[in-house]
Amino acid sequence: MTQGHQEQGPGHQEQAQEHQGHREHREHQERPLLNRRLAGFGTTIFAEMSALAARTGSINLGQGFPDTDGPEEIREAAVRALRAGHGNQYPPGPGIPELRTAVAAHQERFYGLTWSPDTEVLVTTGATEAIAAALLALVEPGDEVIAFEPYYDSYAACIAMAGGVRVPLTLRAPAFRPNLDELRALITPRTRLLLLNSPHNPTGTVLTPEELSGIAALAVEHDLLVVTDEVYEHLVFEGSHHPIAALPGMRERTVSISSAGKTYSYTGWKIGWVTADAPLVTAVRSAKQYLTFVSGGPFQYAIAEALQLPDTFFTEFREGMRRKRDLLADGLQSAGFRVYEPQGTYFITTDISPFGKEDAYAFCRALPERCGVAAVPNSVFYDDPEAGRSQVRFTFCKREGVLEEAVERLRRLG
16 A cells, blocks of 8 residues: 555656646736736837827827928938947947037026036936936835826836836816925825926926926925926927026936937937936936946937027027917817917827817827827826826927818818
8 A cells, every 4th residue: 555655656746746837837827927017007108199190191190209300410410420430339328528518518508507517417318218217216116206297108107117106296277287285285204206397298388487496495395306307498488498406405406307309300319318416417327327328329429519509590499389389279279179278398288078078098099080180198197097088189390281281180070
């Protein structure tokens, strides 16, 4: 009996091991591949709606990229750099000296801010990487990050990747202004950082000097860091852009971010930058170097030249976009949308309630088939989709003829 049991043992052991293996395999299969921090972050709405526009041959007023290139002399500067072998190999980790110097000069020229090109400027792969690197560097797991919603979708993803806790301050239609009493109430001992965006995407809100002063006072009072996304700094139609870093007590706690894509219409080059006190730049660089390390060598030389363009370039760029804003805003209103005219950026937020519709996501999915235009639902930019359920965003960074055609198509909705 004992011998028989011993003879059967190996078979039973193999069978048990096989069952255990199957169980472990099933458990492995049941475990989600995507880590829990990124659960809920699928394909971006921009990729989805751009693919829908391409499939239906629609005019894409969803994703914010121009349909023309920027200044010819800047493109030629990139060509010269390529041919001269400048930046074809790894550029310096912080960015080429010429670009860092140009960024510092730009900040002093427009805002009176002085930064050391050697220690207080960092070149990044667009503003998106700058935001990711800043949050990964400055936020510990469990830290609370207050951001104004609706917010650009990468903010939520970057906070999640850093292990932070997202705390939204909702900007409500029709004015989309921040309520500073609400902001104060959201601050807790766990609050680490305020994530700002002015001019604000998607609403087009530009923070006033009074609002910025109030936010700065709260940051100083509670010893908070501030990361501010200022990529639309040269697209302000009402008022003017004021960097929060220039306010008392803010220089040593603020990471300012901008990029070349929106101002110079070379979004594919992905050249961005950070300006901040040296300790903050060192911290952000510690994270950035393990993301892309470096990028866009020849383009860095070109953008160094772009930042030195005369004031007339920036004025004409802004006024050209203002005309496009007015063209599309008037057209959307005549087509039946409720239009919230933006103070800055190159986006217009609208409301579809006048059409008897409330679900912006369903509206945007059907819009290309209905009239050959693609847009983006603002609901994806809110933690609570109901807060922006009937809002739809359009971009006007397209040729005027394209916008006119889009308006004609949208009038079919009436």
